[in-house]
Amino acid sequence: MDKMPKWADVILIPLISVLLALLASGAVVAFIGESPVEAMRIMIDGAFGSAYGWGYTLFYTTNFIFTGLAVAVAFHARMFNIGGEGQAALGGLGVAIMALYIPWPHWSLALIGCTIAAALFGAAWAAIPAYLQAKRGSHIVITTIMFNFIASALLVYLLVNVFRVEGSMAPETARFAEGTHLPSASTFAGFLGFRPSTPLNVSFFVALAACVAVWLLIWRTRLGYEIRAFGHSETAAVYAGISPVKITMIAMLISGALAGMMAINSVQGEAERLVIDYVQGAGFVGIAVALMGRSHPVGVLLAALLFGALYQGGAELEFEMPAISREMIVVIQALVILFTGALDNMVRMPMEKLFLSLRPRSE
Amino acid sequence: MTAPAIELKGISKAFGPVQANKDISLSVQKGAIHGIVGENGAGKSTLMSILYGFYKADAGEIWINGQQTPIPDSQAAIRAGIGMVHQHFKLVENFTVVENVILGAEDGALIRPSVAKARKLLIELEKEYGLEVNPDAVVEDLSVGHQQRVEILKQLYRQADILILDEPTGVLTPSEADQLFRILGRLKDEGKTIILITHKLREIMDVTDTVSVMRRGEMTATVKTAETSPAGLAELMVGRKVLLEVEKKAATPGEVVLDVKDLRVVDSTGVERLKSISFQIRAGEILGIAGVAGNGQSELLEVLGGMIPATSGSVTLHGQPIDITGRESDGQSRRRRGIGHVPEDRQVEGLIMPYEAWENVAFGYHHDPKYQAGILMNNSAIKADCAEKMERYDVRPPNPRLPARNFSGGNQQKIVVAREMDRHPDLLLVGQPTRGVDIGAIEFIHKQIIALRDAGKAVLLVSVELDEILGLSDRIAVMFDGVISGERLPEDTNEGDLGLLMAGVTERQGAA
Numbered sequence: 001m002d003k004m005p006k007w008a009d010v011i012l013i014p015l016i017s018v019l020l021a022l023l024a025s026g027a028v029v030a031f032i033g034e035s036p037v038e039a040m041r042i043m044i045d046g047a048f049g050s051a052y053g054w055g056y057t058l059f060y061t062t063n064f065i066f067t068g069l070a071v072a073v074a075f076h077a078r079m080f081n082i083g084g085e086g087q088a089a090l091g092g093l094g095v096a097i098m099a100l101y102i103p104w105p106h107w108s109l110a111l112i113g114c115t116i117a118a119a120l121f122g123a124a125w126a127a128i129p130a131y132l133q134a135k136r137g138s139h140i141v142i143t144t145i146m147f148n149f150i151a152s153a154l155l156v157y158l159l160v161n162v163f164r165v166e167g168s169m170a171p172e173t174a175r176f177a178e179g180t181h182l183p184s185a186s187t188f189a190g191f192l193g194f195r196p197s198t199p200l201n202v203s204f205f206v207a208l209a210a211c212v213a214v215w216l217l218i219w220r221t222r223l224g225y226e227i228r229a230f231g232h233s234e235t236a237a238v239y240a241g242i243s244p245v246k247i248t249m250i251a252m253l254i255s256g257a258l259a260g261m262m263a264i265n266s267v268q269g270e271a272e273r274l275v276i277d278y279v280q281g282a283g284f285v286g287i288a289v290a291l292m293g294r295s296h297p298v299g300v301l302l303a304a305l306l307f308g309a310l311y312q313g314g315a316e317l318e319f320e321m322p323a324i325s326r327e328m329i330v331v332i333q334a335l336v337i338l339f340t341g342a343l344d345n346m347v348r349m350p351m352e353k354l355f356l357s358l359r360p361r362s363e
Numbered sequence: 364m365t366a367p368a369i370e371l372k373g374i375s376k377a378f379g380p381v382q383a384n385k386d387i388s389l390s391v392q393k394g395a396i397h398g399i400v401g402e403n404g405a406g407k408s409t410l411m412s413i414l415y416g417f418y419k420a421d422a423g424e425i426w427i428n429g430q431q432t433p434i435p436d437s438q439a440a441i442r443a444g445i446g447m448v449h450q451h452f453k454l455v456e457n458f459t460v461v462e463n464v465i466l467g468a469e470d471g472a473l474i475r476p477s478v479a480k481a482r483k484l485l486i487e488l489e490k491e492y493g494l495e496v497n498p499d500a501v502v503e504d505l506s507v508g509h510q511q512r513v514e515i516l517k518q519l520y521r522q523a524d525i526l527i528l529d530e531p532t533g534v535l536t537p538s539e540a541d542q543l544f545r546i547l548g549r550l551k552d553e554g555k556t557i558i559l560i561t562h563k564l565r566e567i568m569d570v571t572d573t574v575s576v577m578r579r580g581e582m583t584a585t586v587k588t589a590e591t592s593p594a595g596l597a598e599l600m601v602g603r604k605v606l607l608e609v610e611k612k613a614a615t616p617g618e619v620v621l622d623v624k625d626l627r628v629v630d631s632t633g634v635e636r637l638k639s640i641s642f643q644i645r646a647g648e649i650l651g652i653a654g655v656a657g658n659g660q661s662e663l664l665e666v667l668g669g670m671i672p673a674t675s676g677s678v679t680l681h682g683q684p685i686d687i688t689g690r691e692s693d694g695q696s697r698r699r700r701g702i703g704h705v706p707e708d709r710q711v712e713g714l715i716m717p718y719e720a721w722e723n724v725a726f727g728y729h730h731d732p733k734y735q736a737g738i739l740m741n742n743s744a745i746k747a748d749c750a751e752k753m754e755r756y757d758v759r760p761p762n763p764r765l766p767a768r769n770f771s772g773g774n775q776q777k778i779v780v781a782r783e784m785d786r787h788p789d790l791l792l793v794g795q796p797t798r799g800v801d802i803g804a805i806e807f808i809h810k811q812i813i814a815l816r817d818a819g820k821a822v823l824l825v826s827v828e829l830d831e832i833l834g835l836s837d838r839i840a841v842m843f844d845g846v847i848s849g850e851r852l853p854e855d856t857n858e859g860d861l862g863l864l865m866a867g868v869t870e871r872q873g874a875a
Contacts, residue, residue, distance in 0.1 A: 220739045222729055229726065232715045238670050239704070239712040240727035241694025356379035 004355045010299065014292050014340055016347050018306065021339035025332040034323050046316025047309035053316070055185055055198030060282075061308030062200075062265045065207040067286025068304050069214050070122075070259035072295035074140075076218055077251035078231040083129060083144025084259040085283030086151030087122040091260025092267045093155065094121030096163065096173050096274035104179035111182060114268050115206065115261060122260015123253040125151060130252030134245040140252070152277070159276050172275040182269040201269035210258060211297040217254070218297075227251050259283060285333075291341040303340075310336060366429025368393040368525055368556040369414070374423035376409055383409040385580040387423070391573070396547060396557045398567040398588070401577030402600055402801035403772045407560050410577070411527050415447045416440040427525075443525075446518025450530040452510050456503040460496055460513050461485060464520045481520065488519050492549045507655070508539035515546065526550065527558045532566060536655050537829065537862035544570045564593040565830075576600055601802050611813045614837040617646035619682075620821035621667075621790050626676035626687075628662045636662040638845040639676070644790070644821040649812065651836025651853075652825045655865050659845040660825045661707060664794045667823070668704040669697040670712075680790060694727055703783035705776075707794030707825070713779040714767040721749035721763035724782050756781035757807060773804030780808055784815055791815055794825045809835060829858050843867040 026036030047057045067084045074081035081087075094117035104110035129143035159171040182201040185194035194200065218224035230237040230247040237244060262282060267274050285307050292306070293299025314329035339347075367390040376384040383406045391397040401407050412418045414425065416437040425432055427443045434440050440447075454463050461482050462474075470477045485498045494512045502510060511531060518526055528547075532540040547557055547570060559571060567574050568588060575585040576599040584599050597605045621644040628637040637659050644650045652660050665671045666687055667678065673687040680700055686692045697704070704727075706712035714723050725734050725745045734745050749763040758770070758777045767775055776796065784791065793812065797805040812835060816822050826832050832839055832853075839851045841864035849864040 216739070220742070222735070222740055225722070225725075225729055225740060229715050229718070232717055233711060235711050236713070236715055236726070239668065239694055239706055240729075241669060241696070241698065243693065 004352055008351060008355060010294060010296070013344070013347050013351060014294075014299075014303070016351070017292075017339045017344065018336060020347070021332075021336040024335050024339070028328070028331060028335075029324065032323055032328070034321055039317055039321060039324065042317050042320045043310075043313030045313075046320075047313035051193030052195070052198070053312055054192075055194055055200040056312040056315070057305070057308045058185075058204055059199040059201075059265070059270065059308070060311045061304045062204045062207045063262050063282040064285050064289050064304035064307050065211060065301060066262040066265070067259050067282050068289030068293060068300040069210055069286075069297065070255045070257075071286045071290035072293065072297070072300055073214060073218070073227075073258060074251055074255040075290055075295040076224075076231045077227045077247055079133070079248065079251060079255075080141050081126065081144055081252060081255045081259075082141055082284070082287060083126060083147050083256070084286045085279050085281070086144070086148035087125045087256040087259035088262045088279045088283050089148075089151040089155050090125040091118035091122040091263035092274050092278055093158065094118045094260060095263040095267045096176075099176040099180040099268060100163075100173060103177065106179060107182055110180040111202065111206070111264065111268070114180065114264050118260040118263040119257035120260070122263075123257040125260070126252045126256025127249070130249050130256075133252075134248040148283070155274075156276060159274065163274065170275075173273045176268065176272045180268060181272060182264075184269075199270040201265065203265040203269045206261070206264060208301075210261065211301050214258070215297040223250065259286070285337075288337040288341050291344070306336070307333070365393060367391055367426075368395075368428060369558075370426035370429075371410075371414070372424045372426065374410065374413060374420045374425075376413060376418060376420050382580050384413070384420070387577075387580075387582045389575060389582060389585070391556055391558065393428075393556055394551055394554045395572045396551055396559060396570055398559045398561065398571035398574040399577060400560075400562060400564065400567055400574060400596060400600060402562070402803075403799050404801075405577040405600070406580040407577055408529070409580075411447070411529065411558070411560060414440070415445060415527065441521055441523070444523055445525045445527065446521060446523025447527045448511065448514045448518065448529065448531060450533060452514055454502050454510060454513060457501060459499050459501050460505075460516070461498045463502055463513055464498075464517050468521060484520065485516060488516060491553065492519070492546060494546060506539070507534050508536075508542060511535070511543065512546065515550075524554075525556045525558070527560070529560045530562070531559070532561065532563065533827075534656060536865045537858050538866060540566070564596050567596065568593060578602060597802055603803075605802050605806055609809045609813065609834040611835075612817065614648050614816065616648040616837070617819060619643050620646050620680065621823070622679045622682075623667075624677045626663070626666065626678065627674045628659075628666055628671065629674045630662075636845055637666070637673075640845075640847060642840060642847065644823060646789075646821055647816055647819045648837045649816050649822040649824055649835055651832040651839045652823065652842055653829060653832045653839055653861050653865060654827070654842035656827050658842045658865075660842050661794070662845075663842070664704070664707065664792050664823075664825055667697075667702070667790075668706070668792050669694045669702075695730065698727060701786075701789040702792065703786060703788030703790070704792040705779050705783050705794060705796055707798070709772075709775050709779050714775060716768040717766055719764050719766050720753065720758070720770070720778055721746040723767050723778055724749040724752055724763075726782065728782070728786070752781040752785060753778075756785075756811075771801070772799040773801045776800050776808060777804060780811055784811055787815070787818065788820065790821045790823065792823050792825075795827065796824070797826075797828065797831060829861060832861075833858070841865055 029036045029039045047053050067088060070084050071081055095114045098114045098117035099110065102113065125147060129140055129147055132138035132143050133140045163173040164171055165174045182203060184196060185198045185200035186196040218228065226242045227247055229240065230242055230244060234244055266278050271278060289300055289303040289307055293303040310333050314332060317324055318326055318329055369391045371387060371389040374384050374387040387410060399407050409418065413420045416434040416439050419435060425434055432443050434443060455466065461478050464485060465477050465481045482498045489496055494516060496509055496512050496516060502513060531543060535543060551557060561567060571588045573585060574588050576583050576596060578600060624641050626637055626640040629635050640663065654660050666673045669692050672692050678685045678687050685700065710716060715726060734741055746763045753761040753763065756777045758774050796808050812822060824835055836853050839853055839856065840847045841849050841861055843865060844867060848867060
């Protein structure tokens with residue numbers, strides 16, 4: 001018998017965790033002399049109270065869906081890919097090269113081309129740690145985090161020395177040509193009140209499609225079956241003739257590709273140029289998103305929405321309540337990560353006991 | 364009449380909805396050897412864990428030597444004079460015997476005085492009970508049988524008067540088991556009380572004075588051993604009559620199916636696990652491989668099943684070579700060649716425990732075209748196949764959506780057996796087919812193996828259970844230290860003879 005019904009595992013526990021995190025955050029806010037209720041109101045209103053807020057919330061959500069799915073796919077093969085940050089950075093490089101050097105006639109073609117480039121570059125960056133893990137047993141956590149630093153240094157070098165516009169002081173590429181500009185939400189959903197300045201763009205739909213694709217991959221294809229089997233038991237995988245090397249490589253390539261695809265949203269869709277350090281921690285947020293979403297695409301989608309709202313609502317809170325600094329916002333986000341990710345068992349164990357005690361005794 | 368050494372009154376324990384122990388009462392006289400038998404999941408381990416303070420009973424009382432003694436933790440159990448010898452030893456391998464014995468019972472911060480005191484006491488204990496263990500030997504250099512005696516010494520050093528032994532002979536050769544029983548006899552003569560948990564009915568008959576049978580959390584019977592029989596006990600365990608003997612017709616071996624020549628395996632640490640093994644199996648024949656666990660049988664199965672590469676040697680199936688060293692040496696290729704494999708450890712190898720039954724039914728055969736629907740897997744076809752297999756192989760409950768971990772050991776094994784046997788492989792590799800499987804399922808699985816043989820297939824059976832080897836095999840090979848130390852026909856041998864081969868006494872030494 002399973003200890004808990006599925007709905008409790010998937011919905012109830014994350015919900016309780018988030019509530020606990022918000023309570024703790026409220027205590028912190030009260031401690032510095034502000035009203036937690038008011039802070040909460042500002043955050044929710046900032047994230048969901050207007051088309052402006054929604055635009056940013058869903059824009060961040062798009063990023064987190066990509067990085068969250070990336071971590072989730074690797075999790076299914078029991079690998080902890082914490083290199084989403086670097087893989088997304090390289091994805092940005094792929095998008096920049098594709099957008100700068102090819103004269104795209106239409107945004108839709110550019111989107112396809114840039115998506116492929118972003119995925120390829122992200123996958124390539126994940127391939128090296130994957131190979132080292134598969135063939136040499138170098139721990140993927142160590143190698144992927146090191147590759148984040150290498151990616152960061154590489155991009156600084158390229159943006160300063162190769163891509164920087166002649167005479168400019170900013171370490172960023174030139175603005176991409178008109179043909180690559182993705183339609184923003186004001187174009188396809190202007191009737192909902194989105195302004196042209198909103199960062200939300202069509203890559204949101206690519207992210208939703210990626211959720212469906214990952215679901216199909218993991219639960220409906222033979223490859224996904226093999227990935228999950230390998231993740232549960234490597235010995236059993238070998239018994240069934242599933243190659244650990246192959247699965248390690250493929251799972252990490254898919255993971256890296258998904259992380260890289262974040263670039264179509266941020267680089268192609270919003271900035272329309274590659275700026276330095278554009279990922280801004282989204283790779284790491286992806287870890288929390290995948291943990292909270294139980295590595296399931298629907299969970300990832302919901303968790304990404306929560307973190308998108310935290311980012312956007314947090315920015316508003318910082319603006320509206322001067323006593324709450326940028327660091328405070330980080331603290332609140334960190335508390336959510338702490339409660340949903342690291343302290344999962346704190347909620348889970350008492351809940352399991354509760355459910356067990358509620359169940360009728362069988363003879 | 365003196366008070367019983369142990370008296371349990373109305374012990375109950377539930378884990379959530381599972382009632383592991385139900386109103387159990389038990390009384391064991393001082394200086395007796397009391398056996399507890401029951402199928403897996405009958406509640407034996409739970410009961411002993413309560414007695415040893417690992418679990419707290421929901422209800423009931425424990426009386427030791429006529430006094431009510433609550434046992435909230437294992438410290439209390441030790442104080443009450445209860446010692447436990449676990450199935451898997453809890454020894455520090457690179458410590459000496461003395462160091463292991465005093466571990467956790469040191470007198471002070473400095474080790475030397477405790478060691479000196481303990482060594483003196485150990486030598487006395489060894490003499491008293493005939494244990495023959497050198498106190499200064501390093502544990503990893505000792506044989507398994509001697510390591511077990513260290514565990515017993517540990518308990519005696521802690522002045523245990525009541526010893527609980529959990530499946531003590533699972534890792535022993537027959538002669539080591541006999542020595543263990545002699546030691547238990549000495550302990551009994553000295554007034555110690557012993558509780559022996561085992562699933563081997565013969566041991567119960569040989570050494571115990573009284574025996575209790577557990578079934579589904581209840582103590583169904585407590586009888587004097589002299590007044591019962593193995594068949595009677597088996598019936599009490601299962602709740603119906605069972606066949607302990609396997610019924611089979613004489614084999615009619617055909618052409619050679621599997622031909623293994625000079626097979627060598629050197630593992631990654633450089634240890635030679637298989638040293639030039641050669642044998643053949645014919646169609647319609649079961650070759651049984653006997654041996655104490657860890658003498659190369661696992662590696663043999665793993666090489667033939669494509670799980671690990673061989674270092675050298677050749678293997679042919681129906682005269683066609685099988686790649687055992689290169690790229691084609693994997694489980695998928697083996698299955699395509701018609702080799703089925705029931706692995707030794709179903710929970711780690713044969714099944715993905717969180718996978719539902721239907722997902723496990725396709726495991727290893729998930730490339731089968733009938734399980735595909737375009738680029739996706741045909742889940743409904745697999746589920747239908749699973750439901751049908753569960754029906755024919757009597758898997759209970761017959762629910763394809765239940766995760767493998769929620770089935771009992773016997774039903775888990777039936778899922779593996781159904782998957783591997785239902786394709787009528789030309790060669791079936793079977794490792795420990797009935798380990799941790801209840802008696803009813805053992806009977807079923809044995810019948811399936813015989814049926815496959817009668818259908819003209821070759822079977823390689825690896826088991827540490829000599830009863831099983833003797834009952835099923837048409838020929839028996841014994842493995843010791845990576846070589847085949849002897850071959851026998853089941854009708855020309857017995858447990859004693861096989862036991863010698865298992866202990867590495869080769870024919871020549873045996874004759875000398």
